[in-house]
Amino acid sequence: MPRAGLSPAAVVDAALTIVDEQGPEALTLSAVATRTGVATPSLYKHVRNLEELRTLIARRVMEEMTELVGAAVMGRSGPDAVTALMRVWRRYAVDHPARYAAMPPAPLQHPALEESGRRLMEVVLAVLRGCGLEGEAVLHSARCLRAAVHGFAALEVAGGFGLPEDLDTTYRLMEQTIIDGLLPAN
Amino acid sequence: MPRAGLSPAAVVDAALTIVDEQGPEALTLSAVATRTGVATPSLYKHVRNLEELRTLIARRVMEEMTELVGAAVMGRSGPDAVTALMRVWRRYAVDHPARYAAMPPAPLQHPALEESGRRLMEVVLAVLRGCGLEGEAVLHSARCLRAAVHGFAALEVAGGFGLPEDLDTTYRLMEQTIIDGLLPAN
DNA sequence: GCTGAAAAGCTAAAGTGTTTAGCCTACGAG
DNA sequence: CTCGTAGGCTAAACACTTTAGCTTTTCAGC
Numbered sequence: 523m524p525r526a527g528l529s530p531a532a533v534v535d536a537a538l539t540i541v542d543e544q545g546p547e548a549l550t551l552s553a554v555a556t557r558t559g560v561a562t563p564s565l566y567k568h569v570r571n572l573e574e575l576r577t578l579i580a581r582r583v584m585e586e587m588t589e590l591v592g593a594a595v596m597g598r599s600g601p602d603a604v605t606a607l608m609r610v611w612r613r614y615a616v617d618h619p620a621r622y623a624a625m626p627p628a629p630l631q632h633p634a635l636e637e638s639g640r641r642l643m644e645v646v647l648a649v650l651r652g653c654g655l656e657g658e659a660v661l662h663s664a665r666c667l668r669a670a671v672h673g674f675a676a677l678e679v680a681g682g683f684g685l686p687e688d689l690d691t692t693y694r695l696m697e698q699t700i701i702d703g704l705l706p707a708n
Numbered sequence: 709m710p711r712a713g714l715s716p717a718a719v720v721d722a723a724l725t726i727v728d729e730q731g732p733e734a735l736t737l738s739a740v741a742t743r744t745g746v747a748t749p750s751l752y753k754h755v756r757n758l759e760e761l762r763t764l765i766a767r768r769v770m771e772e773m774t775e776l777v778g779a780a781v782m783g784r785s786g787p788d789a790v791t792a793l794m795r796v797w798r799r800y801a802v803d804h805p806a807r808y809a810a811m812p813p814a815p816l817q818h819p820a821l822e823e824s825g826r827r828l829m830e831v832v833l834a835v836l837r838g839c840g841l842e843g844e845a846v847l848h849s850a851r852c853l854r855a856a857v858h859g860f861a862a863l864e865v866a867g868g869f870g871l872p873e874d875l876d877t878t879y880r881l882m883e884q885t886i887i888d889g890l891l892p893a894n
Numbered sequence: 895g896c897t898g899a900a901a902a903g904c905t906a907a908a909g910t911g912t913t914t915a916g917c918c919t920a921c922g923a924g
Numbered sequence: 925c926t927c928g929t930a931g932g933c934t935a936a937a938c939a940c941t942t943t944a945g946c947t948t949t950t951c952a953g954c
Binding site (some may be wrong): 532595620627628630631659661662663664665668669670671672673674676677680681682683684685687689691692698699700702704 | 862884
Binding site for chain 3 (some may be wrong): 925926927928929930931932933934935936937938939940941942943944945946947948949950951952953954
């Protein structure tokens with residue numbers, strides 16, 4: 523019997539497809555095995571266990587996010603950059619709800635995710651520094667920005683905004699609120 | 709052998725204890741059975757399945773939350789009430805991190821949670837109306853408030869704010885930002 | 895007090911998923 | 925060509941959920 527030609531990356535690809543199509547609860551090694559055409563235990567040659575697979579997924583997602591956010595703020599600065607960041611963040615969540623849900627809330631605490639977490643954070647901090655913030659203020663503002671954006675995205679993706687009123691309107695209000703409240707008057 | 713004297717409520721109590729002590733992943737019917745001194749299948753006399761147990765937990769948590777928030781804003785109005793609401797929300801999350809994580813993000817979509825969800829929402833809306841907001845603005849503001857507060861609480865509880873800078877300071881900044889951005893000038 | 899039905903417990907067992915152990919073989923480096 | 929290794933496999937243990945069906949407590953009504 524010929525080999526399946528797997529690799530850790532291929533396993534993560536298959537896992538991401540499953541997550542995208544059927545949500546995070548559907549991610550089982552069994553399902554990944556079926557999709558990759560292999561017996562479940564074979565996956566252990568590429569991934570330590572389910573836990574590690576989840577970590578690898580989380581890393582992928584954070585890298586995608588950093589890529590996207592980085593591109594979106596490129597060439598912009600000040601409130602304009604903040605708006606771009608907020609929009610692309612929400613966009614990623616809406617476009618890939620299950621992946622967004624796989625974003626680890628505390629990457630810095632996790633050895634295998636610290637680096638990608640720090641890279642993403644660095645983009646956010648850079649944007650805020652570009653708005654004239656300095657010292658501790660940068661960090662406090664970044665936390666607020668992250669809380670607001672993540673809170674909105676997480677709730678939207680979970681279907682938490684049940685009522686029919688337009689969500690884009692709500693988000694614009696939040697953009698404005700964040701910009702007015704966190705950035706030094708300009 | 710004497711009966712254990714269980715009831716749906718007693719099962720939920722035991723489940724909440726487990727969640728509080730060992731986190732949401734530790735919630736298994738097996739664990740609940742051990743704690744209540746009963747065989748696992750016996751629990752099915754009181755609860756339809758694990759899914760329903762989670763729903764019952766969610767309802768309890770939302771009721772606790774409504775109780776707390778309601779008490780906190782009682783007798784206050786305007787920005788003062790908003791601040792009180794935000795503080796008590798975060799406080800609940802910090803005091804009961806695992807329970808907070810069990811709060812359903814979309815209660816209104818769930819028949820068994822819709823009512824308690826609506827009650828909690830109503831408190832928030834009332835506070836905002838008391839600030840002079842009207843019509844659609846109330847809802848958009850409520851969404852922003854919820855996103856910010858939930859985002860902060862969820863991240864804090866998950867250990868997502870890794871750096872040492874003071875979190876209370878950050879939260880005060882967010883309180884001010886929300887109040888300034890969402891409430892009509894006063 | 896008795897009795898009988900409902901409620902609340904039990905054991906047994908099936909199904910699904912993770913994980914470990916140990917074997918077998920395809921395949922590429924030399 | 926060969927041979928070591930990596931990548932696959934089967935078997936099996938363990939944990940958890942859930943269903944089925946049996947037993948026994950309890951208590952309402954006589």
